[in-house]
Structure formats: structure tokens, C-alpha cells
Amino acid sequence: MEVIFLRVFLKAVPMLLLGFFLFMPNVFAANSVTRLDGVNRYEVAVNVSKQGWSSASTVIVANGKAYADVLSATPFAYRNNAPVLLTEASKLPTATKNRISQLKPSKVIVIGGTVSVQNGVVNEIKKLGVSSVERIGGANRYEVAANIANKLPKNSKAVIANGTAYADSLAIGAYAARNGIPILLTSSNSIPTATKNAMKSKGTTSTIVVGGEVSISSSVYKQLASPTRIGGSNRYEVAANVVKKYYSSAKNAIISNGYAYADGLTGSVLAAKQNRPMMFTNASSLPTPTREVIGSKNMTTFTVLGGTVSLQSNVVSQLKNPIVGKKIFIDAGHGGTDSGAIGNSLYEKSVNLDVAKLINTKLSNGGALPIMARTNDTYLTLAQRVSKAQSNKADLFVSIHANSATPAASGTETYYYTTYESANSKRLATEIQNRLYVALNTTNRGVKIGNFHVIRESKMPSCLVELAFITNINDAAKLKSSIYKEKGAKAIYDGIVAYY
Ligand SMILES: [Zn+2]
Missing domain, CATH: 3.40.630.40 (Zn-dependent exopeptidases)
Structure with missing residues (x-):
């Protein structure tokens, strides 16, 4: 039996070697893809934080099912070198709890009002031995963004994004963060008072408007200080245009599903920390604008966010393929x-x-x-x-x-x-x-x-x-x-x- 097995094995060796050499060129040329996965958004956030931080003196916590609060948090999180973890409104998930314990922050900053993150959650965080838990709240998303902006140092620029759509804010988040530019939010057709006041108090003299005219109308655009629009006919194009404008030599990118905000929210600050742009995909296949940027910039290294439902293995195969975007x-x-x-x-x-x-x-x-x-x-x-x-x-x-x-x-x-x-x-x-x-x-x-x-x-x-x-x-x-x-x-x- 053993002898027969050995003979079969020895016969198979040349075939295995042949196979190895035949496929070797492709293996060597393949792009590198790392998936940051998790059974739910809370675990994905934990795994994103592990990619960027082994310890952190400050951690940001926001509601994982309400993207609005955390849209503008990336520049603030980046400035504090803080990973973003997610919570339920009334209960701190176990994965988040364990991660806070590992990171041993002296400060946790909760983003959002007491409806998004209830005081019970704040108490749970304190019980983990965190000495200081602060809250940046507000009556609505525009106020939350304004209050975050006021915590950032002076900057004559501001990013303006639609507060009811998350993709545009995520696309610009890493760039805004690296440059200390606050992200303020607007509705499509009128600028909320909180946002106007924030621009006044920050002394904003120029604005980067992210999104097409559906996201931010031309009437809002015209009211802004020296606006530059980074538009696009869809979220994929907007993100691709951000990369074209601000990341002239990027070889790496973070890729997340353009319709699954939870993964992107926590990835945005990782993108800032690693100085990589974030781009979007469909669940099953890379969209054309994303391919174009990858191909034209010869990008070779990717971090993808989320499990195989929000980002199927086919997308990973496409990213690994050296012809991607060609x-x-x-x-x-x-x-x-x-x-x-x-x-x-x-x-x-x-x-x-x-x-x-x-x-x-x-x-x-x-x-x-x-x-x-x-x-x-x-x-x-x-x-x-x-x-x-x-x-x-x-x-x-x-x-x-x-x-x-x-x-x-x-x-x-x-x-x-x-x-x-x-x-x-x-x-x-x-x-x-x-x-x-x-x-x-x-x-x-x-x-x-x-x-x-x-x-x-x-x-x-x-x-x-x-x-x-x-x-x-x-x-x-x-x-x-x-x-x-x-x-x-x-x-x-x-x-x-x-x-x-
Ligand atoms: Zn012919």
C-alpha cells in the first residue's frame, strides 16, 4: 500500500513541478489583496482597527447603524490617531468591548447624540477602565459635523458633502484628514444653518464640493466660498475623481462596497492613516470608474473591507488579476x-x-x-x-x-x-x-x-x-x-x- 502510494506520489512530482512552472509567471505578477473581514460590521471595524493600530490612546465610538454621525469624523479621528469602532445604540457589542480593552485608550470619544449612542453605552465604556469618555453630539447630522469641525485646528478650506448620502464623504475622508480639512454637511438644495455658522467661525475661504449636482445642487454650490467641485455621475466616479485629483502616485487603495456604508466608515480613517485613497465596488464586480483608476495608476496593492456578501470573491479575483483596469x-x-x-x-x-x-x-x-x-x-x-x-x-x-x-x-x-x-x-x-x-x-x-x-x-x-x-x-x-x-x-x- 505504502509502496504504491509512494510510486504514485513520485510520478506526480514532475507533474506538480510542471504545473508550478507553468503558472509561476501569473503568481509572481499577481496584485496583493488583503481582506478585512468579520461576521458583522462591529467585527469588521475591529479588524480594520487591528490593521492600523496595536494600541491607541484615543478611540472613537459611533453608532454602526446610523452613518450620519460619523461621516465627518475621519479628519478628527486621524488627528487623534484614533481608530473608529462601532456600537449599537443601547448596547456595546462584545467585539467592540474586547477591542477597547485591548487598545487600552485613556480616552473614548463618542460621536452622536444620546439617541444614537445612549448613556448606557457610555457607562459600559467607562466600566472598561477608560478614564475619560467625551461626547460630540448635536441635534442633527449637520450640527454633529459642525461640532467636529470646531474641534479641528484652523483651516481656510472646508469639504462640503451631502449629509444624506455617505459615499461622497467616505471618498474624500482620507484626503480631508491628511490635510486637516473639516468635512461639513449640506442638503442638496440648501445649506443648513449649523453648516453656515461653522464656515463662518472657521473662516472658510475655499471649499471642496464632493459629489455631482444631484448630491449638491448648483444653487448651493454658488453660495459657497471659492468652490471646486469633484463631481461624477455616480459614487464610483466621484471616488475615482477624488483619486485622480489628489492621489497622483497612489499604488495602493482601500476598496469597499459603495452601498454598504458600515465597512467604509471605519475604513476611512485607516485609509487616512495609510495615506491610501478609498474607492468603491459593487458586491460582485468592479465598476468601470474604479477599474480605470486602478489601471491608469498601475495600482498593485489593495485592502478590501467586509465579508463575502458585501464584497464577493470575484472582486478579489479581479483585483489580484494583473490586467485589472488595463x-x-x-x-x-x-x-x-x-x-x-x-x-x-x-x-x-x-x-x-x-x-x-x-x-x-x-x-x-x-x-x-x-x-x-x-x-x-x-x-x-x-x-x-x-x-x-x-x-x-x-x-x-x-x-x-x-x-x-x-x-x-x-x-x-x-x-x-x-x-x-x-x-x-x-x-x-x-x-x-x-x-x-x-x-x-x-x-x-x-x-x-x-x-x-x-x-x-x-x-x-x-x-x-x-x-x-x-x-x-x-x-x-x-x-x-x-x-x-x-x-x-x-x-x-x-x-x-x-x-x-
Ligand atoms: Zn485577415
Whole structure:
């Protein structure tokens, strides 16, 4: 028995090693993702605090089910180097209680009035041996924000965000905190008295307005001192625009669900402490504005907040994938009046489009931002394809073709050219070619230099794939097969991933 087991094991070793080496490039290129999880928001807050603090002389405590109080707390928490922990209104959760005991703060600052955090909770905190428990309250969220602002040192700037929407405040929180700028709140159409008074007493001479015109109307905007708006058509875009404006060289980000505020509230002060921006995601997939920023800034390290309900494992997979946010131009060759090669009752233009669409879906699911030269049977000139890639600021250009010659010619080949990005283009072509002929089980005709318009004129790394020969009966059978088209698309996709 043991001998047999050993034999099987020894036979398996070379396979294991082979597997290791085959997958090694991807493993090494993968981005780093840390998840700060918890069975509920209170535990997530505890785990966020563990990421940033091993001890703290001040801790902030706020209601975990009412975001309004704590929206403007990030600059104040950051200034006091204080993690934010969450409580229920009438009871201090066990996780929070234990964490306060571990951190041993001399001071806890409760944010919110006695409805949000009842005095019973204050007493529970005192029983943990905390010598000073303060409260920053207010009759409403605008007053709470104003009272927090008054605890910050003088600053001629103020952030103005909508007090009934949490996402915009979270997006700007870390930046405001690092720069000592108070976050004041407004309603969309009128500025509350508490906010006006706070700006007066702080001597605000310029304002950063976060959110689009739905969040903060132009009439409110016009009443503010020297306003600059960081807008966007949704919360993802607003957060992305904050990063574009204020984090020119960020390689790290904190990512939270844009519709689950509890995780973000406590993450905002961690983002400030680590000097990372916060961006948002859907539960199941990264939204386009978030991908764009990640890709354009070549971000590689992410902390994601929350469990697998608010942030599913697919989002983590996308963040780990080195193609995340990369703009990859997929050029289905020919189209419309230009059929390309014809043979064995196949039109090249259709084969190219079928495979291009499959690659497009894989790239999009993988977290990239693919751009299709064409999505249907239309004609584009070669120059139009190149200029479309250029105007979309594509990172890569991959052109998909099928070959034709005499019936005897068969196999797969990939071309690159030497005008621009020669070395990278060759590498891209090689990563694709090495996988493609294996997947299609065709003759390996190799990587070649080819003077074709689209790869000669494209300024980004580029290659042109000849899947197989439409004019060869065996190759054509594969180009007709949806199974082989899928295999080919997967190989090209894997080649692109390996390139990064
Ligand atoms: Zn062609």
C-alpha cells in the first residue's frame, strides 16, 4: 500500500513541478489583496482597527447603524490617531468591548447624540477602565459635523458633502484628514444653518464640493466660498475623481462596497492613516470608474473591507488579476464588405468576430477594460482601428485574424512589428502564440515580424494573431467549432494575463 502510494506520489512530482512552472509567471505578477473581514460590521471595524493600530490612546465610538454621525469624523479621528469602532445604540457589542480593552485608550470619544449612542453605552465604556469618555453630539447630522469641525485646528478650506448620502464623504475622508480639512454637511438644495455658522467661525475661504449636482445642487454650490467641485455621475466616479485629483502616485487603495456604508466608515480613517485613497465596488464586480483608476495608476496593492456578501470573491479575483483596469483593444480583423479570407464555407470576418467577442468577455470578467474595434459586421479601415485604439488610450492592441493560402498550409502564427514597443510587442506575441497553438492543437508556425498596418502604426504594444488557416480543411474544422473558438480565446486571454 505504502509502496504504491509512494510510486504514485513520485510520478506526480514532475507533474506538480510542471504545473508550478507553468503558472509561476501569473503568481509572481499577481496584485496583493488583503481582506478585512468579520461576521458583522462591529467585527469588521475591529479588524480594520487591528490593521492600523496595536494600541491607541484615543478611540472613537459611533453608532454602526446610523452613518450620519460619523461621516465627518475621519479628519478628527486621524488627528487623534484614533481608530473608529462601532456600537449599537443601547448596547456595546462584545467585539467592540474586547477591542477597547485591548487598545487600552485613556480616552473614548463618542460621536452622536444620546439617541444614537445612549448613556448606557457610555457607562459600559467607562466600566472598561477608560478614564475619560467625551461626547460630540448635536441635534442633527449637520450640527454633529459642525461640532467636529470646531474641534479641528484652523483651516481656510472646508469639504462640503451631502449629509444624506455617505459615499461622497467616505471618498474624500482620507484626503480631508491628511490635510486637516473639516468635512461639513449640506442638503442638496440648501445649506443648513449649523453648516453656515461653522464656515463662518472657521473662516472658510475655499471649499471642496464632493459629489455631482444631484448630491449638491448648483444653487448651493454658488453660495459657497471659492468652490471646486469633484463631481461624477455616480459614487464610483466621484471616488475615482477624488483619486485622480489628489492621489497622483497612489499604488495602493482601500476598496469597499459603495452601498454598504458600515465597512467604509471605519475604513476611512485607516485609509487616512495609510495615506491610501478609498474607492468603491459593487458586491460582485468592479465598476468601470474604479477599474480605470486602478489601471491608469498601475495600482498593485489593495485592502478590501467586509465579508463575502458585501464584497464577493470575484472582486478579489479581479483585483489580484494583473490586467485589472488595463485597456485592451481587441481588433476583429476585416468586417462588412471586407470578408477577409474565405474557405471551407467560412468567412474570416465572422471567425475573427466570434473569437474577439469571447476574448472581450473574458477580459471584462477578469477586471480589464476591453475595447472592441467592432462588435458587429461593419467595415472599418485599418487607420480607423489604429486611431480608435489611440483615442481610447489602449494599453495593448491585439488583432485577430485567420490565415489563408494553399490547402496544404496549416497552423498558428503571431506577428509583431518593430516601429513602436518592439520588445514588449514581441513578448506579447510570444505569450499568446505559446498558448494558442497548444490550445488549438495546430502546427506552431511561431512568432514573426510582420509589416501589417495595425501593428506597424499602433503606438502601444501590439500583435496580430493568425488563429489557423481557413483554407486548410483540418484547421477550418477547428475554426468552425465553438469548443475550439473558446479554447483559442482562452489561450489569447491567458497570454495577455501572462504578459502583465
Ligand atoms: Zn485577415
